[in-house]
Amino acid sequence: MTLFPLGDSAIVVTLASGLDESALPRVRALVAALEHDRPVGVVEIVPAFATVTVFYDAAHGAGFEPLCRAIEDCAARAEATLVSHESPLIEIPVCYGGAFGPDLAEVATRSGLPAERVIALHSGANYLVHAVGFTLGFAYLGGLPEKIHVPRRATPRTSVPAGSVGIGGAQTGVYPLSTPGGWNLIGRTPLALFDAAQAEPARLGVGDRVRFRAINPEEFAAWK
Amino acid sequence: MEMRIIRAGMLTTVQDLGRRGHRAAGVPLSGAMDAIALRVANLLVGNPENAAGLEFTLVGPELEFSTDTIVAVGGGDFGALPRWQPVRVPAGERVKFGPARSGCRGYLAVAGGLAVAPALGSCSTYLRATLGGFQGRALRDGDVLPVLDVVREVMGHWHIDERILPAYSPAPLVRVLRGAQADEFDDTLRDANFKVSPQSDRMGVRLSGPPLTRHDATELVSAVVVPGTIQVPPDGQPIVLMADAQTIGGYPQLAHVIDVDRPLVAQLRPGDAVRFREVTLAEAHEVLLARERTLAILHEGLAEKLR
Structure with a gap:
């Protein structure tokens, strides 16, 4: 575990290097320990990949060194009490192909598989949320089967419809809002993944398990 | 009470001090680019520091109020009203800001504060997601914004000591802390003069200068960033x-x-110059505490001058 200052208002706690999925339970445990026993001056706790970033208010009682010690204490407690409880499973309905997934054929061609097989692979896998960011509620998902790793589009689209499900290299994800985007769009979900009217606006959180379920256009249209 | 926008100016938005507590959901901070200017302007009209005001960019708006009110202007100099002091504006009188004579962003605080509905706990406008502020968008000609009704009076004649304000400059020396990948670069920021690119916006101020080369080619995992972070894309031009x-x-x-x-970076305009100087975290915290003490003294001092 390393602690490194992120400017003068945050500390990045790194629990493992790179995209180590096995670190996610420890990331969640540290977040829980910090939330439960918030050190003085801590204003926000943000998990992402194998890190936890702790934001603090240096103007109101939080010194860097004491805060580092408090975080280390929390981490030690979190490790000691780490139990492998299942994180929530969120199912995301997806209408694959057609107007909802204009790049499905392209992904099929590039991966040398029939479109049905791409859908089966994408909806048959278990995914884990590694981070939420980039745009509001956007979840970086790990677990995409290697057979359907397809590079990003050479030219990003200037606007991707909200709910679009894409593949970008080894990653897959859902665009919660209409934004520019360079991923290959294979489908769309009617599920709202970000709602500013909710106290917890993002539906997905770091460590959540995700599965995609194929639905037809009628189910998509009927979704509420 | 209402504020009517006659001409919106180039980019005028409602901002407070930002949206906190939702970073884990991917929600940016937003809020005033030059937070000190808005905080001081708010204090000068007797508002809480976090009250919603206007941020305008390069060309200011023209506006009027439905009843007599007290306002304060901070940040860049856009004419119309003296900066950094409470000013009484009679009902129906037009306040016409012009192009910026200095700085890039101006702030208008109105006694009572703009009464827009908060989104995720903040009134600041995040344009990319049509979130917060006035209908989630930049103001347009003809918009009418509600202002919270308050009775406020300025006692006597006085002005604040402007030495408490940031040392705004078109060529500032900006203090920085080392980033996580600082060791992987051949050159340091210290050695160069940068120019502010016209592609700059509320998301980032883009700089151009001698390209900064990273000798370590390992691909990085995406990481948490904060306002103030200086990122270097592959072209070597920092943001x-x-x-x-x-x-x-x-x-x-x-x-x-x-x-x-x-705030010094927030007030840079395209073509301005900037240099950087590395400091320690202890120095950064020391000057931060000093600034907060100064603002607390200002707040206390104003209590008897505003009613």
């Missing part, structure tokens, strides 16, 4: 992330502008 910065970024982090000096 200072600002109020609307995304919460996670994929480029190497060379440095971070200290909180106290971020």
